[in-house]
Amino acid sequence: MSRYLTKSRFKLGLECPNKLYYTGKLDYSNIKKENPFLEALAQGGFQVEELARMHYPNGVLIEGNPWEYKLVSDQTKELLKQENIIIYEAAFLIDGLFVRTDILIKKDNHIELIEVKSKSFRPEDEYLLLGKKGGLVASWKPYLFDVAFQKHVIQKSFPSWDIRSYLMMADKSKKTSIDGLNQLFRITKKENNRTGIIKKVQSIEQTGDSVLGRKEITGIISDIESNKFMYYPNLPFQDAILLFKTLYEKDKYANWPTSFKSCKNCEFKSTDLEGQRSLKSGFKECFKKQHNWLDGDFIKPNIFDIYDFRKGSKLFEDGIYFKSELTEENIGLKEDTERLTTSNRQWLQIEKEQNNDTSIYVDRDGLREEIEKFNFPLHFIDFETSTAALPFNKGLKPYEQIAFQFSHHIYQKNGEIIHANEYINNEAGAFPNFDFLRALKIALENDNGTIFRYSHHENTILNAIYIQLVNSNEIDKDALIGFIQSISHSKKESVAKWKGKRDMVDLWAIEKRYYYNPLTKGSNSLKAVLPAALSKSKFLRKKYSKPINQINVTSKNFSDDHIWLMLENGVVKDPYKILPSVFEGWSEDQIENTLSDIEDIADGGAALIAYSKLQYTDMAPDEIDELTKSLLKYCELDTLAMIMIYEHFKELIE
Numbered sequence: 001m002s003r004y005l006t007k008s009r010f011k012l013g014l015e016c017p018n019k020l021y022y023t024g025k026l027d028y029s030n031i032k033k034e035n036p037f038l039e040a041l042a043q044g045g046f047q048v049e050e051l052a053r054m055h056y057p058n059g060v061l062i063e064g065n066p067w068e069y070k071l072v073s074d075q076t077k078e079l080l081k082q083e084n085i086i087i088y089e090a091a092f093l094i095d096g097l098f099v100r101t102d103i104l105i106k107k108d109n110h111i112e113l114i115e116v117k118s119k120s121f122r123p124e125d126e127y128l129l130l131g132k133k134g135g136l137v138a139s140w141k142p143y144l145f146d147v148a149f150q151k152h153v154i155q156k157s158f159p160s161w162d163i164r165s166y167l168m169m170a171d172k173s174k175k176t177s178i179d180g181l182n183q184l185f186r187i188t189k190k191e192n193n194r195t196g197i198i199k200k201v202q203s204i205e206q207t208g209d210s211v212l213g214r215k216e217i218t219g220i221i222s223d224i225e226s227n228k229f230m231y232y233p234n235l236p237f238q239d240a241i242l243l244f245k246t247l248y249e250k251d252k253y254a255n256w257p258t259s260f261k262s263c264k265n266c267e268f269k270s271t272d273l274e275g276q277r278s279l280k281s282g283f284k285e286c287f288k289k290q291h292n293w294l295d296g297d298f299i300k301p302n303i304f305d306i307y308d309f310r311k312g313s314k315l316f317e318d319g320i321y322f323k324s325e326l327t328e329e330n331i332g333l334k335e336d337t338e339r340l341t342t343s344n345r346q347w348l349q350i351e352k353e354q355n356n357d358t359s360i361y362v363d364r365d366g367l368r369e370e371i372e373k374f375n376f377p378l379h380f381i382d383f384e385t386s387t388a389a390l391p392f393n394k395g396l397k398p399y400e401q402i403a404f405q406f407s408h409h410i411y412q413k414n415g416e417i418i419h420a421n422e423y424i425n426n427e428a429g430a431f432p433n434f435d436f437l438r439a440l441k442i443a444l445e446n447d448n449g450t451i452f453r454y455s456h457h458e459n460t461i462l463n464a465i466y467i468q469l470v471n472s473n474e475i476d477k478d479a480l481i482g483f484i485q486s487i488s489h490s491k492k493e494s495v496a497k498w499k500g501k502r503d504m505v506d507l508w509a510i511e512k513r514y515y516y517n518p519l520t521k522g523s524n525s526l527k528a529v530l531p532a533a534l535s536k537s538k539f540l541r542k543k544y545s546k547p548i549n550q551i552n553v554t555s556k557n558f559s560d561d562h563i564w565l566m567l568e569n570g571v572v573k574d575p576y577k578i579l580p581s582v583f584e585g586w587s588e589d590q591i592e593n594t595l596s597d598i599e600d601i602a603d604g605g606a607a608l609i610a611y612s613k614l615q616y617t618d619m620a621p622d623e624i625d626e627l628t629k630s631l632l633k634y635c636e637l638d639t640l641a642m643i644m645i646y647e648h649f650k651e652l653i654e
Contacts (some may be wrong), residue, residue, distance in 0.1 A: 004069055004098040005245040010149045011142055013244035014231050015262065017254035020247045022268045022282035029279040032267040044389045045118040047185040049102055050197045051390060052116040052168045052212055054204040056103055059086035069093050072100070080158075083108055092157045096245050099153045103168070111163045113154065114214070115147045118389040120170040120399050123213055129220060136220070136229050143167070145231055147217060148224040152241065164218045170389040170398030171213030178208035179429050182390040183615045211390065211398050258290055260316035264304045291321070300324065301353035307345050307522035323350045339366060339513040348516045358518050360536055360652070367514040368653040374505070376413040377449040378646070381406055381440070381504075382638035383458050384604070384631065386611045393431040401464040403436045404611050407635040408443045409643055417553040417643055419636060426628045428617045433465050434474055441483045448502065451487055454526050454642055455508040462488040466496075507642055515649065527603065530641045531574040534565055539651040540644055541565060541572070553640075557633045564640075575637060576602045582610075582630045594623050601630045 005013075012019045022028045053059060060079055064072040073093035079085055083106075090104040103114035121128055129140050136144060147165050155163060184207060186198035201207060223229050227236045235243070247254050268282030287293040301323040303312050311331055320326065331350070333343045340348070340363065348361050384405035389398050396402075408421040421443035425432035444451060453459065462484045469477045469484070489499040512524050519532035534540050543551050545567075549560035566573045582598050601607055610627050613619070 002069065002096075003249050003251065004093065004096055005241070005248050007099045007146055007149055009248055010241070010244055011146055013240070013247070014142060014145055016259075016266070017244060017247060017256040018282070018286055019266075019268065020244060021251065021253045022285075027278075027280055028268055028282050029270040030267050031269060045116075046187060046197050047182065048118045048170060048212065048389050049116045050185045050199055051207060052103060052114070053088050054201075054207065055168075055210065055212065056086050056105060056114075057204065059088045059103065061088040062091055062100070063089075064091075069098050073098070080106060082106070092153050094153060094157045096249055097153045097156070097241070099150045101150055101154070104154075109158075109161050111154070111158075111161050112166060113147070113151060113163055114166045114168050115143070115150070116168045117143060118170060119143070120172045120389065121167075121213065121215065122172050123215070124173070128215075129217065141229075141231060144217065144220055144229075145224060145237075148221045148237065149241065151221055152225065152237075164216065165221045166214050166216050166218075168212055168214045170211060172397050172399065174209065174211045174213065175395055175397050176208055176211050176391045177394060179394045180392065180615070180617070181207060181211070182388050182392045182612065183428070183617065185390065186616070208394075253289070255290065258286055258316075260303070260313040263287075264312070297322075301350075305521050306349055307524070308342050309346060323353050326350050326354075339363070340516065345512070345516055345522070349518070349522045352516075352518045360518075361516040362649075362652045363514040364653050367510070367649055370510055370514065371650065371653060374450040375448055376411075377447060378411040379444055379449050379451045380409045380411065380507075380639045380642040380646075381444075381451060381453060381458060382635055382642070383461050384607045384611070384635055385457070385461055386608050388612065392612075392615055393429070396431075400468075401461055402432065402611075403461050403465065404432050405607075405631060405635050406436065406440055406443075407632075407639040408440075409636075409639040410449075411643055411646065415552060417640075419554050419556045419640070422556055422632060422636065424628060424631060424635075426614045426624055426631075428615045428619070433468055434472070434480065437462075437465055437469075437480050437483070438476075441480065444487065444502075445483070451502055451504045452507050452642055452646070453504045454638075455506065458504060459488050459506075460491070463491050463494060507645060510649070511645065515652075526638065526641055526645075527574075527576060529645060530576075531572055533645055533648040534575070535572045537648045537651060540648055543647075544644070555636065557629065557636050575641070576634075579633055579637065580630070582626055586626075598627065598630075601627075601634045607631060607634060 009020060009023065012023055023030075062072050062075050062079075064075070069091070070093060072089075072091035076087065076091045079087055079090075085106045087104045087106070088102070090101045092099050092101075101113055102116040103112075105112040105114070127137070129137055129144065131137050147167070151163055151165055155161065184200045186200060188198050204210075220229075224237055230236060231240065243254075246252070263283065263286070266283045266286075270279055270281035270284070284293075284298055287297070302321055303309060303315060303323060303326070306312065306323070309331075315326070315330060320330070328347060331343055331346050333347050334341050336344065352358070352361075383403055386392075386402045386404060387399045388402075391398060391400060392402060405424040406422065407419070410418045410420045412418070421439070423436055423439040425436065466481060466484045469481050474480065485498040486500040487502045487504055489503050490497045508524060508526075511529060517529065517532040517536060519535055520528040523529075534544070544565035545563065547561045547563055548555050548558060555562070564575050566578060579600065579602050581600050583594065598606065598610055598613065601610055610631055614624060614627055
């Protein structure tokens with residue numbers, strides 16, 4: 001089979017030319033394929049593309065399998081003989097280069113090349129693509145070079161064409177005028193696990209007011225072609241195309257210099273830590289070839305996982321790769337008598353790994369001072385939310401926040417733990433935010449106990465709902481606004497300013513300030529801190545190795561005999577990984593007929609996808625029930641996890 005440089009491979013080459021050798025090979029690990037959040041983003045892209053096509057009706061879709069390069073290219077050539085034509089997925093194959101365009105409009109030799117993205121933009125943002133200093137905005141560079149590559153291949157195929165280039169994206173200044181816009185474009189799986197769309201409408205008029213907008217980028221593309229803007233210094237645009245084409249065509253390893261940023265985020269790392277998988281690691285091969293690393297070097301603690309390590313790039317360039325080589329001076333250690341600074345946490349992580357020290361660090365005095373400020377009963381809350389390029393509800397803008405679920409645990413002064421409240425919206429087409437807030441208000445307004453969140457998310461969501469309320473006609477909007485302002489604080493960019501008397505306490509910030517557990521490998525996420533705490537805490541291990549009904553804990557979603565702490569070969573199993581599968585107990589035939597195609601809900605990305613699937617109006621009641629049960633269990637664990645971490649902190653200061 002011929003090996004052509006496609007636009008996806010061109011973008012991969014821009015990330016790192018070495019990746020062109022590893023991509024598509026089944027014997028190499030690729031961790032990007034395992035990320036549910038990336039899946040959610042990708043699904044949004046398919047929906048936006050389908051809606052964008054409806055803005056240019058009567059186009060011809062070039063269909064064909066991804067590997068049928070010549071077939072789809074020949075179909076496109078035949079259509080382009082017409083003077084005027086609109087083509088979706090037009091294919092161009094020339095000199096080992098292959099692209100498919102989202103939308104191509106031909107009027108004589110005047111061409112509009114339209115690249116559809118699920119990213120959002122504001123039309124009034126004059127610095128969206130070009131920064132104040134005139135350079136390309138870093139986050140947009142891959143997309144702009146992608147379009148430049150498409151234009152290059154098309155122009156090479158048809159030199160006489162006058163090509164103008166556009167991005168079509170979600171416009172955050174626009175609101176949808178209908179309910180259920182998102183679900184008019186049903187995501188489905190086709191053969192070979194490819195993603196497809198079932199379109200529920202026939203004309204653009206049925207989709208209401210458009211939430212998409214178009215931005216011309218013809219001038220920027222010309223500047224890329226003339227090398228005013230380059231992706232890599234000393235690698236002109238045309239040379240990059242030739243290099244990537246040659247590398248992929250000959251299946252040749254580029255030997256492109258490694259770098260801290262690129263290698264840290266490399267997807268071709270093996271996730272095999274226990275010898276359970278046989279897939280090879282491109283990351284390992286690069287370091288063996290370029291740095292002469294031996295197998296033992298990959299076991300040594302390296303600098304890639306150091307928390308928020310902004311000095312990593314410079315140290316990497318200086319040939320410093322291992323934590324054993326680092327000193328307080330070259331990480332820029334800055335002491336603070338009242339809390340752990342970023343560099344403190346970095347040095348703790350480094351020093352403990354240098355010394356093979358797995359003991360916990362805790363600032364007991366600082367932690368005790370924080371804990372003594374808390375008012376009982378203690379409230380622990382967690383929100384599950386969704387954003388979508390195509391809104392679920394009338395009157396919403398692209399990527400506007402939807403709060404569809406919360407869990408609420410109460411910790412009494414005597415140690416009793418009550419799963420007191422929960423809320424979930426599983427009704428397709430219903431806008432949940434205000435009912436969500438009313439339920440939260442009822443749950444929290446009965447006392448003045450301290451309220452806990454983990455990280456910024458809950459405060460951000462309440463700020464978003466505040467804006468929605470201000471612009472609403474809800475009868476109780478003033479009371480709801482007052483409630484938001486009592487338990488949160490305004491964001492920096494907010495016009496209105498407030499800081500509530502019961503402003504939620506961020507357990508994540510407390511963890512960062514006073515505690516470090518080496519088992520987290522530098523991560524402060526709840527999903528990393530919980531299993532690390534369970535592994536180290538005698539109190540938690542003793543308590544949570546017993547059934548729920550024996551430890552003074554109530555649950556709304558788990559049976560009385562459920563045990564949270566389980567061991568496997570003497571190692572604590574991550575509680576999130578023992579959550580039951582969504583359709584546990586169902587037959588294969590029953591699962592085959594589900595619409596949601598979801599196996600597990602154990603992280604926020606999976607929860608987001610589950611909510612979007614619950615918006616299907618034709619989903620069977622039993623499938624809705626199973627998805628709902630799994631979401632409730634997942635969210636309950638989030639707030640119980642926060643309590644476990646609080647109990648661990650309490651244990652440490654006592």
